[in-house]
Amino acid sequence: MCGIVGLFLKDKSLEPQLGAMLSEMMVLLTDRGPDSAGIAIYGSSAEGQGKLTIQSPAPKRDFAGLDAELSKKIGAPVAMTVKSTHAVFVMPADKLEAAREAIAELRPAARVMGMGEAIEIYKEVGLPEKVAERFEVSKMSGTHGIGHTRMATESAVTTMGAHPFSTGPDQCLVHNGSLSNHNNVRRELRREGMTFETENDTEVAAAYLSHKIAGGMDLGQALESSLSDLDGFFTFVVGTKNGFGVVRDPIACKPAVMAETDRYVAFGSEYRALANLPGIEQARVWEPEPSTVYFWEH
Amino acid sequence: MATSNLAKAPAPETQYAARVFDLAKVPLRELNQALHDVTDGSNETAWEVLNPKGNHAVAVGIDAAINVDVHGSVGYYCAGMNQKANVTVHGSVGPGVAENMMSGAVIVKGDASQYAGATGRGGLLVIEGNASSRCGISMKGINIVVRGNVGHMSAFMAQSGNLVVLGDAGDALGDSIYEARLFVRGSVKSLGADCIEKEMRPEHIEILKDLLERAGMTDAKPEEFKRYGSARTLYNFNIDNADAY
Numbered sequence: 308m309c310g311i312v313g314l315f316l317k318d319k320s321l322e323p324q325l326g327a328m329l330s331e332m333m334v335l336l337t338d339r340g341p342d343s344a345g346i347a348i349y350g351s352s353a354e355g356q357g358k359l360t361i362q363s364p365a366p367k368r369d370f371a372g373l374d375a376e377l378s379k380k381i382g383a384p385v386a387m388t389v390k391s392t393h394a395v396f397v398m399p400a401d402k403l404e405a406a407r408e409a410i411a412e413l414r415p416a417a418r419v420m421g422m423g424e425a426i427e428i429y430k431e432v433g434l435p436e437k438v439a440e441r442f443e444v445s446k447m448s449g450t451h452g453i454g455h456t457r458m459a460t461e462s463a464v465t466t467m468g469a470h471p472f473s474t475g476p477d478q479c480l481v482h483n484g485s486l487s488n489h490n491n492v493r494r495e496l497r498r499e500g501m502t503f504e505t506e507n508d509t510e511v512a513a514a515y516l517s518h519k520i521a522g523g524m525d526l527g528q529a530l531e532s533s534l535s536d537l538d539g540f541f542t543f544v545v546g547t548k549n550g551f552g553v554v555r556d557p558i559a560c561k562p563a564v565m566a567e568t569d570r571y572v573a574f575g576s577e578y579r580a581l582a583n584l585p586g587i588e589q590a591r592v593w594e595p596e597p598s599t600v601y602f603w604e605h
Numbered sequence: 606m607a608t609s610n611l612a613k614a615p616a617p618e619t620q621y622a623a624r625v626f627d628l629a630k631v632p633l634r635e636l637n638q639a640l641h642d643v644t645d646g647s648n649e650t651a652w653e654v655l656n657p658k659g660n661h662a663v664a665v666g667i668d669a670a671i672n673v674d675v676h677g678s679v680g681y682y683c684a685g686m687n688q689k690a691n692v693t694v695h696g697s698v699g700p701g702v703a704e705n706m707m708s709g710a711v712i713v714k715g716d717a718s719q720y721a722g723a724t725g726r727g728g729l730l731v732i733e734g735n736a737s738s739r740c741g742i743s744m745k746g747i748n749i750v751v752r753g754n755v756g757h758m759s760a761f762m763a764q765s766g767n768l769v770v771l772g773d774a775g776d777a778l779g780d781s782i783y784e785a786r787l788f789v790r791g792s793v794k795s796l797g798a799d800c801i802e803k804e805m806r807p808e809h810i811e812i813l814k815d816l817l818e819r820a821g822m823t824d825a826k827p828e829e830f831k832r833y834g835s836a837r838t839l840y841n842f843n844i845d846n847a848d849a850y
Contacts, residue, residue, distance in 0.1 A: 559738055559757075562700060562718065578678050578699060579659035592678075592697060594718060594737050597757065 309470075309483040310336025310435075310456035311563075313544045313551050313574035315603050316449075321570060321585075325350075326447030330439035332573070332580040333454035337435045339483075339576055340456030343469035344438040345430025347479040347546050350449035352424055357400030359422040360429070361410060362393050362466060369414045370394050380409040391441045392466070393420065393429050400424055403476070418467060418504065423477030425450070425548050430469040450605060453546045455481040461489070462507040472510045474501070475517035477548035482509040483561045483576055484540035492537065512537060516545065530554045530600045544574055550604035559597035566590040572603050623651035623674075633660055643669040645689075659699065664692050670709070684711045687728060700737075703730045706747055719756075722749045725766065731820045738775065741768045744785055750820035760787050761797065769816050771825050779833050783840075787833040788813055790825060799839040803832045 312332035316322055326348060333344060352358055363369035366389065374387035377396065385406070386397045398406060403422045410417055421428040429442040435456045439445065455470035462468045471479035486492075489508035492515060497503070501514045515537065519529035526545060530552055533543070542561040545552045553574060555563055566573045566581045568590045575581045578592070595601055626636040636654060643649055647669065654675040657663050661680040664673050667690040675683070678696035685704040694702075697715030706725040713721075716734035723739070725747025732740075735753035739761060746766045754772035761777070763785030773791035780797020786809065787800075796802075805828075813827035 560719070564718075577659060577680055578697070579680055582658035582678070593716070597738070 308339050308458045309481075310339030310576045310580070311481050311483050311542065311544050311574065312336060312454040312576070312580050313452070313546075313553075315451040315551055315572040316570070317572070318570035322450060323448040325449040325452055326443075327445040328584065329452045329454050330444040331583060332575060333456060334436045334439060335580045335582075336456050336576055340458045341434055342459050342464045343430065343432040343457045343466070344435035344455060345428065345457075345469045345471050345481075346439070346442070346444055346452060346454045347421065347426055347428045347471045347473070347481075348444070348447050348449040348452040349425040349477070349546060349548065350427065350447065352397060355400055356397055357403045357422065357424050358427055359396045359398070359403055359406055359410075360393055360420040360427050361396070361414075361417045362420050362430075363414065363417040364392070364466075365416060366392050366394070369417050373410075373414065376413055377406055377409055380413065381405045390429065390443060392431060393442065395427055421471075421473030421477075421479060423548060426473065426477045426479060426546070428471055428473055428479060430455075430471065431466055432464055432469065451546065451551055453479060453481050453544050453551060460485050461509075462505060465505075467505050468507050470509055471546070472507070472513035474510070474513040475520060477546075478513070478517055478520070479546045480509065480513035480516060481544050482512060483542045484556070486512060486537055486539035486541065488538040508539070512541070512543065526552055527600050527602055530602075534598055542576070547604075550602060552600060552602040553595050554600050555595055555597050557598045563595050564592065565595055565601070566592045621648045621651065623653045624649055625653045625655065627655040628658065628660060628663075629656040633663065637662070637665055640664060640667050640669075640671075640673070640690075643667070643671055645669050647671070657696070661699070664690075667692070667709075678715065687711060697734065702732075703728070703747070706730065716753070717751075721751075722747050725749070727766075729816075729819060735772065741766075741785070744768065748816055750816055750822060752822060754791070757794075758797070760785055760800075763787070767812060767816060769813065769820070769830070771822060779835075781839055782833075782835045784835060786812070788830040789833065790830045793831075793833070796833065799836050800833055801836045803834045805830070805832045 378385040381402045383402045388395045470481040473479040486508040489511040493511045516529045542555045542563045650671045652673040657677045657679045659680045663679045665685045668688045670689040673692045675694045680699040682701045684692040688707040690709045693712040700719040703711040704723045706728040708728045710729040712731045717732045717736040720739040721736045722730040723742045730749045732751045736751045736755045738756035740755040740759040742761045744763045744766045748767045750769040757775035760779045764783040767786045770789045774793045776794045777797035779800030810827045
């Protein structure tokens with residue numbers, strides 16, 4: 308079991324509340340996944356700027372002076388915001404790849420959670436409520452976001468095993484279910500040059516989609532092809548810079564409920580997560596069909 | 606005439622003020638305990654549940670002829686194991702509504718998620734919207750009437766009782782079915798293993814007429830439905846199939 312929530316705002320006036328709405332939705336699904344929690348929030352950054360989120364098991368040691376060191380290394384200004392075990396760096400978007408390489412060298416213990424023009428990712432072990440508090444998610448604004456509460460099955464309860472997984476710029480994936488052919492797919496993707504941080508099945512799905520997108524598919528096509536190449540149980544919610552997508556395996560035993568109003572599109576593993584959203588009584592509420600790709604974009 | 610398993614419980618007359626449980630203020634266990642404490646013949650026959658907000662196991666395990674109205678949408682297993690009571694949900698229900706129902710009636714005004722009425726042994730489940738996958742899985746005597754569509758794998762291994770669908774059925778309807786009767790007015794995307802279309806005989810028209818009346822769906826005519834059931838080729842081990850194991 309795991310819990311997934313997603314919120315895509317159509318009404319700009321809700322954007323300052325995105326973090327508050329999404330963290331409440333996530334906390335409501337605590338009993339589907341009390342092991343760890345994570346959230347990806349998409350917020351606009353200034354023209355030409357990008358963000359890179361890293362996590363460290365020793366934040367005091369690793370984050371001290373890192374902005375200056377990074378700035379020197381990539382030859383561009385870097386602004387750092389530290390939130391508990393995570394730090395977000397804002398820099399020119401064309402320097403993100405160089406920064407990722409520099410961080411691996413400057414702070415080998417730190418891990419890159421995600422990067423892109425809009426994405427910030429926070430994830431940790433612990434109860435979803437504590438995780439949301441730790442990163443002050445409820446104060447964050449943004450255009451759309453995805454949250455996950457994890458009950459681990461396929462790999463250990465660690466920060467890196469928590470969702471979302473990001474394997475491409477502004478891309479992230481959360482998963483409820485378990486994949487049965489992830490070892491084989493991981494082997495094939497390694498042969499194609501993809502790298503993996505964990506033994507987790509969901510990371511394989513994320514890397515699979517990123518690989519397909521890098522090869523020229525759009526997200527919809529990548530999700531379609533996952534239906535034939537990934538075996539097992541899954542409800543996936545995928546975030547991109549402009550929107551989010553949903554797909555369920557053909558058996559569709561992992562639950563999913565969606566709601567749409569003029570102001571938002573929302574996803575929840577259960578209706579409970581959606582029950583406090585504004586105007587939910589008048590929303591169109593439905594279950595996404597099996598083997599069907601859904602996608603919303605700004 | 607095999608209508609003996611149809612729900613008989615009439616709606617009890619309500620004479621006393623309804624007992625109201627607001628789940629925004631009262632824990633769910635308190636509601637369910639109070640429902641379990643009701644005995645037959647009690648004057649407390651009208652119950653109202655407010656603010657269910659998608660919570661699980663609302664009004665589960667009732668064993669008395671009472672009326673329960675749930676105002677809002679619920680989560681998993683609403684009205685599970687119901688006996689004798691009439692439970693009406695004025696909203697949609699999550700997975701496993703009326704799971705293993707024994708008798709009485711459960712009415713859902715909205716949609717139902719997966720495995721509605723699973724393993725039900727008796728009583729009547731009415732879904733006025735659509736039902737999702739696996740509706741009536743392993744049903745053992747329950748009657749289920751769905752005004753909308755049912756999803757894939759509905760009536761999987763269904764043993765007895767009737768599943769009536771006014772809309773369409775998804776893939777693999779009635780896979781590995783035993784002796785349940787399936788009536789579908791719309792299209793069937795595909796039939797599961799050992800499920801075939803069968804002749805609609807006068808006794809089936811009678812059963813269907815009675816069920817549609819009791820579900821309040823008299824705008825549908827029994828003659829508009831097709832009947833599906835077991836081809837009875839999977840009942841016993843067949844030595845010719847030994848290679849398949």
